[in-house]
Amino acid sequence: MPxxxxxxxxxxxxxxxxxxxxxxxxxxxxxxxxxQDILIGMATPLTGAAAESGRYAQWGAEMAVAEVNAAxxxxxxxxxxxxxxxxTSNPGIxxxxxxxASDPQIAVFLGSIRSTQVHAMDPDVRRVAKPxxxxxxxxxxxxxxxxxxxRARPNDSYSAKVIAxxxxxxxxxxxxxxxxxxxxxxxxxxxxxxxxxxxxxxKPITQQSYPNxxxxxxxxxxxxxxxxxxxxxxxFTFEQDLGVFARQARQFGLRTTWVGSPSIADxxxxxxxxxxxxxxxxxxxxxxDSSPETHxxxxxxLALHHVPADNFGGWTYDSIxxxxxxxxxxxxxxxxxxxxxxxAIQGYKGVEGTYDFDAQGDGLHGYNVVHNDHGKIVFxxxxxFPKP
Amino acid sequence: xxxxxxxxxxGIGIGAVYALVALGFVLIYRATNVVNFAQGQFAxxxxxxxxxxxxxxxxxxxxxILLTLAAMALFGALFNLGVYYPLRHRSFLxxxxxxxxxxxxxxxxxxxxxxxxxxxxxxxxxLPGLNFGGLFLxxxxxxxxxxxxxxxxxxxxFFERTLLGKKLQATSQDKEMASLLGIPVxxxxxxxxxxxxxxxxxxxxxxxxxxxxxxGLGAQIALKAFAASIIGGFGDIPGAIAGGLAIGxxxxxxxxxISVPYKDAYAFVLLFAFLLLRPQGLFGEKVSQKA
Numbered sequence: 001m002p003x004x005x006x007x008x009x010x011x012x013x014x015x016x017x018x019x020x021x022x023x024x025x026x027x028x029x030x031x032x033x034x035x036q037d038i039l040i041g042m043a044t045p046l047t048g049a050a051a052e053s054g055r056y057a058q059w060g061a062e063m064a065v066a067e068v069n070a071a072x073x074x075x076x077x078x079x080x081x082x083x084x085x086x087x088t089s090n091p092g093i094x095x096x097x098x099x100x101a102s103d104p105q106i107a108v109f110l111g112s113i114r115s116t117q118v119h120a121m122d123p124d125v126r127r128v129a130k131p132x133x134x135x136x137x138x139x140x141x142x143x144x145x146x147x148x149x150x151r152a153r154p155n156d157s158y159s160a161k162v163i164a165x166x167x168x169x170x171x172x173x174x175x176x177x178x179x180x181x182x183x184x185x186x187x188x189x190x191x192x193x194x195x196x197x198x199x200x201x202x203k204p205i206t207q208q209s210y211p212n213x214x215x216x217x218x219x220x221x222x223x224x225x226x227x228x229x230x231x232x233x234x235x236f237t238f239e240q241d242l243g244v245f246a247r248q249a250r251q252f253g254l255r256t257t258w259v260g261s262p263s264i265a266d267x268x269x270x271x272x273x274x275x276x277x278x279x280x281x282x283x284x285x286x287x288x289d290s291s292p293e294t295h296x297x298x299x300x301x302l303a304l305h306h307v308p309a310d311n312f313g314g315w316t317y318d319s320i321x322x323x324x325x326x327x328x329x330x331x332x333x334x335x336x337x338x339x340x341x342x343x344a345i346q347g348y349k350g351v352e353g354t355y356d357f358d359a360q361g362d363g364l365h366g367y368n369v370v371h372n373d374h375g376k377i378v379f380x381x382x383x384x385f386p387k388p
Numbered sequence: 389x390x391x392x393x394x395x396x397x398x399g400i401g402i403g404a405v406y407a408l409v410a411l412g413f414v415l416i417y418r419a420t421n422v423v424n425f426a427q428g429q430f431a432x433x434x435x436x437x438x439x440x441x442x443x444x445x446x447x448x449x450x451x452x453i454l455l456t457l458a459a460m461a462l463f464g465a466l467f468n469l470g471v472y473y474p475l476r477h478r479s480f481l482x483x484x485x486x487x488x489x490x491x492x493x494x495x496x497x498x499x500x501x502x503x504x505x506x507x508x509x510x511x512x513x514x515l516p517g518l519n520f521g522g523l524f525l526x527x528x529x530x531x532x533x534x535x536x537x538x539x540x541x542x543x544x545x546f547f548e549r550t551l552l553g554k555k556l557q558a559t560s561q562d563k564e565m566a567s568l569l570g571i572p573v574x575x576x577x578x579x580x581x582x583x584x585x586x587x588x589x590x591x592x593x594x595x596x597x598x599x600x601x602x603x604g605l606g607a608q609i610a611l612k613a614f615a616a617s618i619i620g621g622f623g624d625i626p627g628a629i630a631g632g633l634a635i636g637x638x639x640x641x642x643x644x645x646i647s648v649p650y651k652d653a654y655a656f657v658l659l660f661a662f663l664l665l666r667p668q669g670l671f672g673e674k675v676s677q678k679a
Contacts, residue, residue, distance in 0.1 A: 046504070051499065055504060209649050218398040218640060222391055222394060251517060
């Protein structure tokens with residue numbers, strides 16, 4: 001019996017050999033194909049409060065990857081996205097980025113559109129020392145000396161300038177209330193807007209900041225209403241908060257002219273707040289009518305995903321194209337050469353605007369002003385500033 | 389004066405939602421001696437139930453409410469069978485961990501099936517609200533306050549005036565003695581889970597038109613509701629209601645008169661104060677005074 005048993009085990013082993021061989025060949029082929037791909041790591045919210053916008057960001061990046069690959073790839077290789085969920089939290093994005101960074105084949109990363117998360121991951125970005133595109137708009141992010149951060153959206157020094165200038169000089173608003181979230185994005189935006197209003201000779205008559213995911217905005221609405229403000233300048237981080245505030249403001253009869261940061265005009269906010277946002281103004285890095293490139297992207301995005309495109313998909317779409325351009329120009333994925341190639345990008349017409357990278361890693365230097373006309377976002381004008 | 393009244397009204401409205409969820413915490417605690425950390429997710433499921441029935445299936449609002457509450461009752465029974473019943477003879481901790489696991493599973497289950505997009509839900513009435521000389525009474529907050537009041541009265545009558553209510557009370561006070569008296573303890577616990585799930589569902593339906601419907605809805609409410617139940621005296625029904633209303637009012641007044649960014653802190657400052665100075669809560673008895 002033992003002999004017989006030994007035979008059958010031997011036969012089984014011999015029979016298994018071709019299968020093992022096939023598995024080995026398959027594994028080698030897979031790893032060769034993976035080795036030939038240029039990997040781009042993307043940390044984006046798939047769960048948590050910003051999961052909706054995370055999906056839009058993913059769609060934008062996937063569209064750009066498909067376009068680059070359809071045009072033959074980069075350096076004869078295909079691009080491939082590797083996505084990790086950042087859970088809409090600072091610990092979440094730090095963990096997601098480190099999981100991605102543990103793969104040495106990833107050449108370029110896409111970080112977050114939320115400044116607080118980019119601040120959180122910054123020490124790890126410096127340690128990993130590879131290019132990271134991001135969308136957070138706190139100006140400090142590119143001013144803190146991290147050479148690996150590249151912003152694919154205009155920062156809030158521009159948004160605050162445009163909100164203040166448009167509100168004061170075009171709409172002739174004098175008594176300002178500033179509403180902002182208490183996180184890095186909101187605090188930075190409120191500080192910059194205060195400074196830009198001061199430059200125009202105006203001191204806000206009330207400043208209200210709130211914690212994210214605030215269940216009720218009655219105290220904020222009443223404070224603004226009682227202040228007698230004729231203008232609201234806002235920096236809302238999450239669209240749900242913006243929606244709750246907009247609806248309560250309307251219920252309490254607060255009819256103050258409102259000029260907000262980009263979240264006021266994005267798809268999620270329009271869906272949640274509906275008529276409560278009619279008549280508002282916003283500064284928007286993305287607007288479908290701001291350029292032919294943007295228009296083409298917006299149509300393609302709508303056809304593919306059946307929701308209007310906004311900045312969430314726009315900045316990731318541009319980031320992938322910018323990465324592809326830089327890799328092609330550098331002819332390598334070696335980080336230092338890639339960094340130099342990104343900073344050398346000038347005059348690239350993306351869907352968020354025309355990219356002229358400055359030495360600090362900021363690619364864009366202007367905003368669109370838009371108006372919510374009965375739920376439709378109408379392009380008012382583009383305001384660009386000279387590169388510093 | 390009108391601002392203070394306005395804040396009081398809003399605070400009571402928000403507090404009523406905390407109170408409804410806190411009631412769920414307390415009822416399950418009384419019946420099983422464990423804390424159900426998925427109570428907030430019951431509210432989230434109720435809100436999604438309304439979205440599915442009214443927006444998805446196009447059913448009338450009232451029918452949506454009935455179907456959602458029926459589904460919540462069934463869900464409460466299944467929750468009991470799946471999450472509590474298999475661990476009923478274990479100590480406090482495994483059951484609590486089981487409910488935490490269930491809350492994570494429910495949140496991610498809804499995320500996976502429904503997606504991350506928040507949905508909107510119309511209020512119970514199309515009327516925006518009533519205006520009394522500058523005091524605006526939002527119709528949804530009015531509905532929340534009125535429905536909470538009715539539920540509290542009905543619940544009081546049920547527990548105090550019906551045999552079934554008395555059986556439930558007996559079960560919560562001493563399960564062994566209740567069993568010796570012929571009360572089907574397992575059935576009473578099942579009924580408690582069913583009722584708590586329905587209560588959570590009602591809270592979700594009521595608050596969804598204000599906060600929108602998203603997977604984060606439950607967590608947003610549950611933490612404050614949990615604090616409310618401790619402030620009221622854990623296990624005490626009038627205490628849970630008073631605790632919820634107190635938190636709603638204090639955080640609203642604090643946000644207006646002190647600082648909005650610290651709004652969430654007021655509930656927990658109050659909680660710390662109670663834990664330090666009156667750990668038995670508003671209406672709870674000191675342990676040493678119990679027989």
